[in-house]
Amino acid sequence: MKKTLNTLLDQKLVIIILILIITLTVQDRNFFSLRSLASILDHATINGVMAAGMTILLISGSFDLSVGSAMAFTGIITIMLQPYGLFISILGGIIAGTMVGVINGLLVVKGRINAFIATLGTMVIFKGLGLALTGSSPIKGTIEAYKVIGQGEFLGIHYSVIYLIVVYIAVWYILRYTKFGRNDYAIGGNALSAKLAGINVNLYTFTYFVFCSFTAAISGIILSSRVNTANAIFGDTTNLTVIAAAVLGGTSLFGGKGSVIGTIQGVLILGLIERAMVVFNVDTNYQLLVRGFIILAVVVTDAVTQRRRQLNLERGVV
Amino acid sequence: MNETKVADKSNIKKGFARFFFSQAMLLVLIILFVAMSLSSDLFLTTNNIYNLFRQVAILGVMACGMTVVIIGKGIDLSAAAIVGLAAVANVMLQPYGGYFLGVFVAILVGTVCGFINGYFIGKVRANFIIVTLATQILFTATALIISEGRNLTSKPDRIYSFIGNESVFGFPVIIIFLIVTMIITGILLQRTIAGRRLYAVGLNDNAALVSGINTSNVIMGSYVINGFLCGVASIVMTSRIPRIRVGQTAPYLFDVITIVVLGGTALTGGIGGIYKTAIGLCIFGIINNSMAILAIPYEYQQLIKGIILILAVLYDEFNRRKRLLYQ
Numbered sequence: 258m259k260k261t262l263n264t265l266l267d268q269k270l271v272i273i274i275l276i277l278i279i280t281l282t283v284q285d286r287n288f289f290s291l292r293s294l295a296s297i298l299d300h301a302t303i304n305g306v307m308a309a310g311m312t313i314l315l316i317s318g319s320f321d322l323s324v325g326s327a328m329a330f331t332g333i334i335t336i337m338l339q340p341y342g343l344f345i346s347i348l349g350g351i352i353a354g355t356m357v358g359v360i361n362g363l364l365v366v367k368g369r370i371n372a373f374i375a376t377l378g379t380m381v382i383f384k385g386l387g388l389a390l391t392g393s394s395p396i397k398g399t400i401e402a403y404k405v406i407g408q409g410e411f412l413g414i415h416y417s418v419i420y421l422i423v424v425y426i427a428v429w430y431i432l433r434y435t436k437f438g439r440n441d442y443a444i445g446g447n448a449l450s451a452k453l454a455g456i457n458v459n460l461y462t463f464t465y466f467v468f469c470s471f472t473a474a475i476s477g478i479i480l481s482s483r484v485n486t487a488n489a490i491f492g493d494t495t496n497l498t499v500i501a502a503a504v505l506g507g508t509s510l511f512g513g514k515g516s517v518i519g520t521i522q523g524v525l526i527l528g529l530i531e532r533a534m535v536v537f538n539v540d541t542n543y544q545l546l547v548r549g550f551i552i553l554a555v556v557v558t559d560a561v562t563q564r565r566r567q568l569n570l571e572r573g574v575v
Numbered sequence: 576m577n578e579t580k581v582a583d584k585s586n587i588k589k590g591f592a593r594f595f596f597s598q599a600m601l602l603v604l605i606i607l608f609v610a611m612s613l614s615s616d617l618f619l620t621t622n623n624i625y626n627l628f629r630q631v632a633i634l635g636v637m638a639c640g641m642t643v644v645i646i647g648k649g650i651d652l653s654a655a656a657i658v659g660l661a662a663v664a665n666v667m668l669q670p671y672g673g674y675f676l677g678v679f680v681a682i683l684v685g686t687v688c689g690f691i692n693g694y695f696i697g698k699v700r701a702n703f704i705i706v707t708l709a710t711q712i713l714f715t716a717t718a719l720i721i722s723e724g725r726n727l728t729s730k731p732d733r734i735y736s737f738i739g740n741e742s743v744f745g746f747p748v749i750i751i752f753l754i755v756t757m758i759i760t761g762i763l764l765q766r767t768i769a770g771r772r773l774y775a776v777g778l779n780d781n782a783a784l785v786s787g788i789n790t791s792n793v794i795m796g797s798y799v800i801n802g803f804l805c806g807v808a809s810i811v812m813t814s815r816i817p818r819i820r821v822g823q824t825a826p827y828l829f830d831v832i833t834i835v836v837l838g839g840t841a842l843t844g845g846i847g848g849i850y851k852t853a854i855g856l857c858i859f860g861i862i863n864n865s866m867a868i869l870a871i872p873y874e875y876q877q878l879i880k881g882i883i884l885i886l887a888v889l890y891d892e893f894n895r896r897k898r899l900l901y902q
């Protein structure tokens with residue numbers, strides 16, 4: 258009995274997801290269908306892809322506030338480069354978005370700046386750059402074929418669901434079976450030990466920053482293709498949602514702990530809550546309030562768990 | 576004889592280096608000031624200098640609170656949202672109880688918001704960045720809900736707009752207000768036991784804990800003071816600008832952090848003070864003012880401010896290494 262209870266508690270996120278789905282089905286009979294489940298995944302794609310990259314970065318003990326700006330900046334560059342052809346525009350966009358991570362990584366590793374303030378700075382700089390490039394107004398795409406990436410369907414399911422699944426399988430594999438992934442946990446657990454064990458901490462931290470921005474760039478491509486528009490103010494609050502999704506999924510802000518399987522559950526829960534608030538006609542201001550409460554609850558739970566873990570370590574009970 | 580001379584020389588060199596690295600921002604300020612005075616006739620006029628400080632007075636009051644929090648090795652990303660919420664509460668209650676109720680409520684709201692931050696960061700030990708980002712959303716949402724998203728107008732008569740718009744002997748009251756706030760915060764940090772404890776906690780909280788300081792309370796206190804000063808800033812704001820809108824305060828946050836870091840208060844905690852923040856405020860004010868004189872578009876102003884922040888932090892780190900070298 259106790260064992261069953263423990264297994265249930267281990268899967269508390271899955272239970273929350275099921276409760277949310279059941280609630281939504283009761284409220285809206287048409288909700289429970291393959292198409293609608295796919296549409297939840299579809300909506301979760303943009304935050305979900307970034308959350309996978311953020312998970313890697315959080316595990317190493319850093320974090321990145323500039324993902325939203327990187328995402329919007331990618332969209333802007335992609336759409337502005339469209340006169341030069343589809344391939345070049347997408348490539349240019351991804352390079353531009355990834356550059357944000359390169360700068361973050363250099364500032365943190367070479368400049369020895371706190372990750373928080375460095376990414377806060379690049380967040381403002383790239384948003385400002387985006388605003389300056391677009392003249393503070395949204396810009397529309399000119400190539401029709403570009404829309405296929407975000408709007409294309411296969412058997413009624415958007416391609417974006419496929420991207421989401423591919424990214425998660427890839428990141429799951431990387432974290433579990435590659436040196437790149439295992440070193441991530443080592444650095445996050447204790448950077449000094451990792452260094453003494455011969456891991457090039459600086460190089461790996463730099464790479465994690467670049468990878469995180471790379472996922473933000475992919476999200477930027479999907480988003481700008483879906484709405485066929487780029488706007489510098491896209492992604493103003495994305496950073497917080499993405500970090501919250503990862504932490505909700507059990508990735509610790511203190512580093513060294515986490516998995517993408519948890520993260521995707523966090524992304525789905527946040528997505529379903531947003532959906533539920535729309536279904537139940539919650540006023541947008543109250544939606545904001547609920548979002549704030551959820552993030553606060555998540556971070557407080559993380560802190561309490563961490564403290565309990567530390568106490569247990571001190572007592573010798575692991 | 577010769578040796579002592581050499582030693583003297585190297586001491587002077589060391590002393591000069593130490594002075595240069597500790598007062599570099601003062602030099603930057605002087606250079607900026609002279610450069611702007613020479614390049615523009617509009618800059619060095621009494622009116623423009625008063626205007627320069629009027630523009631940054633709200634930021635200055637907020638920067639005092641932010642300095643306190645950053646010395647304790649924290650940061651408050653909800654500061655601008657607290658100012659917004661306190662201002663909304665203030666203006667909405669003024670019709671019912673006059674200015675005294677409004678002012679009282681603004682300070683109360685600010686302090687309570689600071690306490691909420693402080694409780695979760697100091698007592699629960701949750702990550703200060705995410706906590707204050709979450710409370711930023713909470714406070715903004717609360718302000719939107721109580722104001723129903725409308726623009727609010729306070730009807731300041733001469734009494735209430737005294738702080739924001741009047742002058743005493745030709746000297747703007749708002750600047751006096753700013754200076755007094757800075758002096759009080761400075762005394763609090765430098766001359767009281769609580770202030771010195773805050774430095775100890777910011778420098779090394781484990782060492783502070785084992786030497787008998789209640790670190791949780793000290794950290795919580797720093798956020799409460801910050802909340803209080805945000806309440807004060809909201810009073811300055813509503814007295815100066817009668818029309819307020821939720822979200823209007825949001826850009827203040829980044830400016831305030833830039834001011835504090837620009838002055839040389841280290842984000843690693845335990846180093847800095849109001850004197851440094853005052854220099855940071857002057858530099859920021861001059862840059863802000865000259866960008867307005869040169870008519871640089873808003874987007875580019877944001878870009879420039881972002882780059883200044885990054886440079887300031889890089890310089891801060893460089894400075895820390897040099898300081899270690901010359902100690």
